[in-house]
Amino acid sequence: MDHTPHGIHVVAKPIGPVCNLACEYCFYLEKKALFGPGEQYRMSDEVLRAFVTNYIASQPTPVVEFVWQGGEPTLLGLDFFKRVIAFQRPLVGLKTINNVLQTNGTLLTDAWCLFLKKHNFMVGISLDGPQAIHDRYRRDRKGGGSFERALRGLRLLQKHQVPYNVLACVARETAQNPLEVYRFLKCQEVEYIQFAPIVERLPDDPSGPSHGLRLAGPASLGRKEDQTRITPWTVESEAYGDFLVAVYEEWVRHDVGKVFVMNFEWALNAWIGNPSPVCIHAQQCGRSLVLEHNGDIYACDHCVYPQYRLGNILGASLPDLAERSRQSGFGVCKESALPRGCLECDVLAACRGGCPKQRFKKTYYGEPGLHYLCKGYKKFFRHIRKYLHAMTQLLENGLPASHIMDAVKGPLLIKRQ
Ligand code: SF4
Ligand code: SF4
Ligand code: SF4
Numbered sequence: 001m002d003h004t005p006h007g008i009h010v011v012a013k014p015i016g017p018v019c020n021l022a023c024e025y026c027f028y029l030e031k032k033a034l035f036g037p038g039e040q041y042r043m044s045d046e047v048l049r050a051f052v053t054n055y056i057a058s059q060p061t062p063v064v065e066f067v068w069q070g071g072e073p074t075l076l077g078l079d080f081f082k083r084v085i086a087f088q089r090p091l092v093g094l095k096t097i098n099n100v101l102q103t104n105g106t107l108l109t110d111a112w113c114l115f116l117k118k119h120n121f122m123v124g125i126s127l128d129g130p131q132a133i134h135d136r137y138r139r140d141r142k143g144g145g146s147f148e149r150a151l152r153g154l155r156l157l158q159k160h161q162v163p164y165n166v167l168a169c170v171a172r173e174t175a176q177n178p179l180e181v182y183r184f185l186k187c188q189e190v191e192y193i194q195f196a197p198i199v200e201r202l203p204d205d206p207s208g209p210s211h212g213l214r215l216a217g218p219a220s221l222g223r224k225e226d227q228t229r230i231t232p233w234t235v236e237s238e239a240y241g242d243f244l245v246a247v248y249e250e251w252v253r254h255d256v257g258k259v260f261v262m263n264f265e266w267a268l269n270a271w272i273g274n275p276s277p278v279c280i281h282a283q284q285c286g287r288s289l290v291l292e293h294n295g296d297i298y299a300c301d302h303c304v305y306p307q308y309r310l311g312n313i314l315g316a317s318l319p320d321l322a323e324r325s326r327q328s329g330f331g332v333c334k335e336s337a338l339p340r341g342c343l344e345c346d347v348l349a350a351c352r353g354g355c356p357k358q359r360f361k362k363t364y365y366g367e368p369g370l371h372y373l374c375k376g377y378k379k380f381f382r383h384i385r386k387y388l389h390a391m392t393q394l395l396e397n398g399l400p401a402s403h404i405m406d407a408v409k410g411p412l413l414i415k416r417q
């Protein structure tokens with residue numbers, strides 16, 4: 001058992017599901033249905049102060065990381081984030097406090113970027129690729145594309161030297177254009193990229209309880225696979241594997257050590273035997289709770305449903321709320337529910353069965369609980385094994401992993417120095 005003090009990680013949504021865009025594939029906008037009419041989607045100072053105080057006090061680690069997400073958190077205005085800093089400042093003590101802002105980038109201005117730079121924010125900005133790909137799904141309520149506004153946001157971050165990474169969603173059409181997407185991002189001088197596959201399905205029983213949501217919640221093991229209705233924007237499983245493979249082939253020849261694709265970093269990390277920093281490929285869930293604007297705490301970002309509500313920050317401490325999650329079995333279930341098909345899989349150590357919410361396929365043995373992207377994951381993890389092996393050898397010999405770019409031109413033999 002791992003006894004390292006990890007602390008509790010919380011993703012805060014101070015404006016709930018409110019956004020200035022209406023991306024067709026967004027899974028969060030519809031969460032308004034959970035809060036009812038008349039709701040003010042704005043975190044009060046009471047909730048903010050309780051969260052900041054509780055969060056800092058509950059971390060055994062020297063670094064405390066706040067993640068601000070939405071919806072679109074910049075809609076709250078700079079004053080909200082000035083209060084965040086004001087509430088954090090007296091509690092810093094000997095700790096280091098980091099803030100991460102996840103944004104669609106469209107509302108960033110010089111003033112925002114000056115503030116973000118001054119207070120050492122790390123920004124995650126969403127950009128799916130060149131205009132035609134980005135605007136396919138990332139549109140506003142009037143149907144207008146958001147590409148130009150997002151790119152302007154990226155330019156402002158670069159101009160003010162705000163540290164950032166790009167989150168690129170891989171929807172069905174995107175997967176057909178891996179090099180177009182990757183080369184576009186490189187041309188924009190993006191150094192840190194994370195690819196996020198889009199997988200959503202519609203409820204199995206449209207007349208069943210849905211809490212007013214159009215998208216399905218986590219898959220139950222008892223469901224029949226032939227009920228599955230995935231959304232038109234969901235990436236096809238093998239196509240996602242092909243997408244990652246194509247980008248990897250380009251990256252491993254030209255960009256190792258210059259461009260950091262987080263999906264590739266995670267794979268190398270798993271190959272070396274380290275625990276995954278990302279929940280989908282971690283052994284268990286339950287490390288990252290979600291704080292909604294009204295103080296409600298949920299088990300994770302993809303499980304904001306009434307059955308996963310753990311309580312409210314105004315009525316319980318974060319360690320108690322995290323303990324409720326643990327006791328519910330939410331975390332261990334990811335590992336304990338793995339079907340035999342996964343347990344016997346040759347890439348289990350890298351994949352770990354993927355996110356349980358998307359385990360709605362059946363294995364070779366006919367068992368439920370296989371991840372929808374299994375074919376894609378397998379293809380990708382198997383394809384890169386030879387490269388990971390070579391990179392590990394380089395690192396063991398005290399050489400930088402970037403030497404793989406020379407090695408790859410030959411028969412992938414790494415010579416000891
Ligand atoms: S920018 Fe993000 S939160 Fe807003 S609609 Fe698009 S995906 Fe949803
Ligand atoms: S690749 Fe497929 S079978 Fe292997 S662990 Fe992942 S989901 Fe399971
Ligand atoms: S359910 Fe999915 S998104 Fe949530 S913690 Fe588990 S792996 Fe992560």
